[in-house]
Amino acid sequence: xxxxxxxxxxxxxxxxxxxxxxxxxxxxxxxxxxxxxxxxxxxxxxxxxxxxxxxxxxxxxxxxxxxxxxxxxxxxxxxxxxxxxxxxxxxxxxxxxxxxxxxxxxxxxxxxxxxxxxxxxxxxxxxxxxxxxxxxxxxxxxxxxxxxxxxxxxxxxxxxxxxxxxxxxxxxxxxxxxxxxxxxxxxxxxxxxxxxxxxxxxxxxxxxxxxxxxxxxxxxxxxxxxxxxxxxxxxxxxxxxxxxxxxxxxxxxxxxxxxxxxxxxxxxxxxxxxxxxxxxxxxxxxxxxxxxxxxxxxxxxxxxxxxxxxxxxxxxxxxxxxxxxxxxxxxxxxxxxxxxxxxxxxxxxxxxxxxxxxxxxxxxxxxxxxxxxxxxxxxxxxxxxxxxxxxxxxxxxxxxxxxxxxxxxxxxxxxxxxxxxxxxxx
Numbered sequence: 001x002x003x004x005x006x007x008x009x010x011x012x013x014x015x016x017x018x019x020x021x022x023x024x025x026x027x028x029x030x031x032x033x034x035x036x037x038x039x040x041x042x043x044x045x046x047x048x049x050x051x052x053x054x055x056x057x058x059x060x061x062x063x064x065x066x067x068x069x070x071x072x073x074x075x076x077x078x079x080x081x082x083x084x085x086x087x088x089x090x091x092x093x094x095x096x097x098x099x100x101x102x103x104x105x106x107x108x109x110x111x112x113x114x115x116x117x118x119x120x121x122x123x124x125x126x127x128x129x130x131x132x133x134x135x136x137x138x139x140x141x142x143x144x145x146x147x148x149x150x151x152x153x154x155x156x157x158x159x160x161x162x163x164x165x166x167x168x169x170x171x172x173x174x175x176x177x178x179x180x181x182x183x184x185x186x187x188x189x190x191x192x193x194x195x196x197x198x199x200x201x202x203x204x205x206x207x208x209x210x211x212x213x214x215x216x217x218x219x220x221x222x223x224x225x226x227x228x229x230x231x232x233x234x235x236x237x238x239x240x241x242x243x244x245x246x247x248x249x250x251x252x253x254x255x256x257x258x259x260x261x262x263x264x265x266x267x268x269x270x271x272x273x274x275x276x277x278x279x280x281x282x283x284x285x286x287x288x289x290x291x292x293x294x295x296x297x298x299x300x301x302x303x304x305x306x307x308x309x310x311x312x313x314x315x316x317x318x319x320x321x322x323x324x325x326x327x328x329x330x331x332x333x334x335x336x337x338x339x340x341x342x343x344x345x346x347x348x349x350x351x352x353x354x355x356x357x358x359x360x361x362x363x364x365x366x367x368x369x370x371x372x373x374x375x376x377x378x379x380x381x382x383x384x385x386x387x388x389x390x391x392x393x394x395x396x397x398x399x400x401x402x403x404x405x406x407x408x409x410x411x412x413x414x415x416x417x418x419x420x421x422x423x424x425x426x
Contacts, residue, residue, distance in 0.1 A: 082313030122243025122259035134160035200366020275304030
């Protein structure tokens with residue numbers, strides 16, 4: 001369905017001043033429904049209509065979804081409506097519905113989903129909850145975001161575990177070989193990202209989890225870039241934990257995340273931050289000594305206390321938005337734009353170094369690159385001058401660049417980035 005509404009081009013400042021009824025009307029008229037039909041990933045006119053559902057500034061070329069994804073109007077409206085319901089009627093709760101929605105979206109059960117505020121929350125729960133002793137080894141990559149690197153390095157500092165690393169290879173098969181080469185008799189966990197933030201390579205995560213299980217090791221996965229970018233089936237993946245968020249590829253509210261903990265693993269993964277909702281309610285301070293309670297027999301043991309009605313209503317709306325377009329249609333479009341970006345970078349020959357694999361199963365919507373002879377910060381600044389938003393990658397001295405595209409992007413915007421590349425190489 002095509003639509004055109006100038007209202008969708010209003011600035012975010014104006015949007016914030018709209019009444020609830022105005023936002024509801026905008027969101028209702030903005031819905032794109034495919035009725036289950038396949039949409040051509042190359043139909044830029046159709047996808048341009050999707051772009052109009054986002055409050056992105058017209059003069060900004062936003063190619064940095066890997067940091068966070070702008071939310072479409074229906075999500076913004078749902079957050080506002082949830083907050084209004086809370087503040088008008090004193091409504092408490094309702095975030096349990098979000099757990100059910102998330103579980104279905106990633107093929108888990110509601111008993112296996114804990115609500116968090118971001119990926120780092122979930123990684124810390126996994127990191128500190130698994131039973132490790134001094135000298136035990138944990139494997140991560142050399143391409144980590146600080147959110148996955150720092151918790152493990154902090155536990156190394158405090159508990160004496162040993163962090164070992166591998167560098168992802170150009171192919172899935174070689175990556176598995178490299179992980180195998182790092183494993184020793186002291187290895188207790190593989191804490192790898194599903195998709196490293198630095199260059200967007202899809203790692204062979206199911207095989208990695210199988211390897212960990214076969215060797216009686218824990219699989220604690222950083223899943224920041226999985227949901228919303230690629231099809232996800234956590235039961236099929238076979239991981240012990242998977243930490244993710246709603247604010248990247250799911251296009252949900254910022255400050256919302258979730259942690260999957262495999263049901264059978266919940267009695268292994270110790271919870272430390274507890275409160276209302278994390279136990280069976282049978283504690284008693286009137287006895288001597290005080291009577292303690294048992295943990296609730298589900299993932300609610302890993303989170304407690306008040307959550308935001310508005311934000312988690314927005315998560316439900318984000319999943320509804322994805323499903324209204326069709327998750328597979330979105331995956332196809334993301335992979336199409338990712339390959340278009342790769343091909344455009346490869347066209348520069350040896351003047352540009354593409355650091356994301358071209359292997360079909362290992363690539364999607366994120367690409368890392370370097371412009372030969374051009375400092376990455378200088379190139380980033382050149383993009384900023386043209387109001388093109390990408391990401392500079394300085395983690396571990398990689399000094400590279402990252403471009404990440406979503407459904408609101410177009411080939412023309414990728415071409416604008418390539419014009420900056422042309423100018424940079426002279």
